Amino acid sequence: MEALKQELKENIIEQLNLEDMSVEDISDDEILFGGGLALDSIDALELIVMLDKNYGIKLTDPKEGRSIFESINTMATYIQEHRSK
Amino acid sequence: MNTKxxxxxxxxxxxxxxxxxxxxxxxxxxxxxxxxxxxAYKAQNTKYPKFFKMDHLSKLAFIAADVLLKEQNIDIEKENNMALVFSNKASSLDTDLMHQKAIQHKDNYFPSPAVFVYTLPNICLGEISIKYKLYSENSFFIFEYFNAAHLFTYTNSLLETDKATSALCGWVELEGDNYEAFLYLVSKEGNTEHNKQNIKTLYNT
Incomplete structure (x- = not known):
């Protein structure tokens, strides 16, 4: 689980072009949207694509994203339970 | 209508x-x-993390605009009636190709929303407008070459009909690692008369 969280942080920084951030700057329970990362709606769509591409998870209802993308903890838990790759 | x-x-x-x-x-x-x-962004010392999310054309246009508008000491808390009149040859081709690569193969079809939103050249005008809170006229023209005559005529029309009180105009061209930006600010201030010849001369400086 810890390795997955680390991987998620690295991918988020790279995929969302968070140039001035490092893995250490994102805590496991930090609110991803509406918090210090300043993520927007396009970032949310990028995360949906990332779930599909990296973990084979297709979100059919974008509203699901709200709870899944709450923090690194919630993302990692959801991925572990639903991943197909 | 003869305001200089x-x-x-x-x-x-x-x-x-x-x-x-x-x-x-x-x-x-x-x-x-x-x-x-x-x-160049770091040297400008503009703290604007959204810069890193922009496509290459927007980054080029953004930095050129930032250099000019910073010098003007624009108060972004006030409404600035500044028009944007930009042009280029390659449109958003650089980003279009990136998007096309992501949808090339059926079995590896993962278009990036963050790339797709930049598959129009005028998005760079939006980025500048957001940063500098410009709610004014903006246009992006595609030409085979730098067209001083069109930029001059269109900009004068906007200013003379009070659609704007100043205009940020020019050329932002990017394709791969080939890039060129030339932006200039037109208003009642300054000493160089706004005419076709002067635009051409400054472009070739």
Whole structure:
């Protein structure tokens, strides 16, 4: 689980072009949207694509994203339970 | 309708250099556009993390505009009635190709929303407008070459009909690692008369 969280942080920084951030700057329970990362709606769509591409998870209802993308903890838990790759 | 307008300042970005009113303000050798424009951004000391999310064309336009508008000390808390009149040849082709690569193969079909939103050239005008809170007229024209005559006529029309009180105009061209930005500011300020010949002369500076 810890390795997955680390991987998620690295991918988020790279995929969302968070140039001035490092893995250490994102805590496991930090609110991803509406918090210090300043993520927007396009970032949310990028995360949906990332779930599909990296973990084979297709979100059919974008509203699901709200709870899944709450923090690194919630993302990692959801991925572990639903991943197909 | 005979109000005289002037070019108050101009900026070039090309060949690993950023210049303002003909003087080089940043120069650093980089083998690719991505590294160069990032270095130019850092040198500008503009704290704007959204810069890193922009496509290359928007980054080029954003830095050129930032150089000019910073010099003007624009108060972004007030409404600025400044029009944007931009042009280029390659449109958003650089980003279009990136998007096309992501949808090339049926079994590896993962278009990036963050790339797709930049598959229009005028998005760069939006980025500048957001940063500087411009709610004014904006247009992006595609030409085979730098068309001073069209920029002059269109800008004068906007100013003379009170659609704007000033205009940021020019050319932002980018394709791969080939890039060139030339932006200039037209208003009642400044000493260089706004006419076709002067636009051409400054472009070739």
């Amino acid at each position: 307008y002037n070019i108050s300042s101009f900026c070039h970005i090309k060949n690993n250099q950023v210049s303002l009113n003909g003087s080089v303000i940043f120069s650093e050798q980089h083998s690719n556009f991505s590294d160069f424009i990032k270095a």
